[in-house]
Amino acid sequence: MVDYTPSGSSDDLFATEATPQPVQYTSRREAREALAAQSSAAGKPARRSVAPEVRVAPAEVRRELAQPAMGAVRASVAAQPKRNPLSVLATMAVVGGLFAVAGLPAYAQQEAESTTADAAPAGVAQSIEVDDDAVTGLATRDGFLATTPEQLAQANEDALRAAANEAYLASGARELGDDYPWPYELTDDQGGGLSPLNYYYRECVDFVAWRINRDQGYYAAPFKWVWSNLTPYGGNGGQWQYNWEALGRTVSNVPIPGAVAYTGGNHVAYVKSVNADGTVTLEEYNYVPGMYSQRTIPASSVVSFLYPPS
Structure with a gap:
């Protein structure tokens, strides 16, 4: 101024x-x-x-x-329009909600930290009292036994026996006259063992040894004729003639019922009947693998007939 x-x-x-x-x-x-x-x-x-x-x-x-x-x-300032109080309140509510949502993770983290803080420090033992009834209830359990390898093998053998018996019954062997006591037992190829006659189950030699015992009245153990006194020099079918000769038994070309027919190789059969036409009817096991069968052949085709021991 x-x-x-x-x-x-x-x-x-x-x-x-x-x-x-x-x-x-x-x-x-x-x-x-x-x-x-x-x-x-x-x-x-x-x-x-x-x-x-x-x-x-x-x-x-x-x-x-x-x-x-x-x-x-x-x-x-006076010229600016005045705001509606409701819009102001709505704005404040929205802003407050945003702050609340933003605070949730922090609240959850705070709760987790609080829970961790309340837990017992590491290495500090805690004592908990448990009701005796609860302990008894937890300790009680149903009995359970694991299946052993032996039991599994036995179950497998039982299944094979069942299948063999079913096949045997379907074959009609009983109707033909088979009376062999162990037609369902496992063969040597199936892991089977020795019969009470000390030959392998369902082999030709075991069947013939059974028939020799049956014809002399031995239907159950103790059997009269077993491997040790029937064929002590070897139990295979190809060794039977040698055993007969070594023990002084009769070896002939003339067939008789009840004789052992050595057909050659490693096979023997039981002579069921001698026919007028010069044939013989044989009963045998394992000519059809593991099974009973019959066949009629010329007597001249048989290598030798071993007469039963007395």
């Missing part, structure tokens, strides 16, 4: 017109900007040494100058 109020005599008044009077500015920034404008108009760089005296307006003057600006701000 420029102060033009005269003071003193008329000479002073004229002197005032010739001498620049101090100018008052509201701030130092305004003074610097005015000095720069004067220097630019004169075409000279601004020099602080020749600048007119700058006086900063008192605080009261600055407040008066600032009053119009504050009034403009208040007018601008």
Whole structure:
């Protein structure tokens, strides 16, 4: 603000017109900007040494100058439309919900940490009291026995026996006259063992040894004729003639019922009947593998007939 109020005599008044009077500015920034404008108009760089005296307006003057600006701000605020209180509440509710959702993981983590903190430290033993009835109930269990390899093998053998017996019954061997006691037992090839006669089950030699015992009245153990006294020099079918000769028994070309027919190779059969046409009817096991069968052949085709021992 420029102060033009005269003071003193008329000479002073004229002197005032010739001498620049101090100018008052509201701030130092305004003074610097005015000095720069004067220097630019004169075409000279601004020099602080020749600048007119700058006086900063008192605080009261600055407040008066600032009053119009504050009034403009208040007018601008007053001119803005007022918001609906319901929309404000809705906005606050949404914002609050967002904060709540964002806080859930932290809350869950805090709960987990709290649970972990409540647990007993590692290495510290805890004592728990359990009711005796509960302990007894847990200790009680049904009996269970594991199947042993022997039991599995036995089950497999039983299955094979059942299958052999079924096949035997379907063959009609009983109707033909077979009375061999062990037609369902496993053969040597199936892992079977020795019969009470000490020959392998369902072999030709075991069947013939059975028939020799049966014809002499031995239907069950102890049998009269077993491997050790019937064929002590070898029990295979090909060794029977040698045993008969070594023991002084009759070996003949003339067939008789009940004789042993050695047909050659490693096979023997039982002579069921001698026929008028020069044939013989034989009963045998293992001519059909593991099975009972009958056949009628010329007597001349038999290698030898071994008469039963007395």
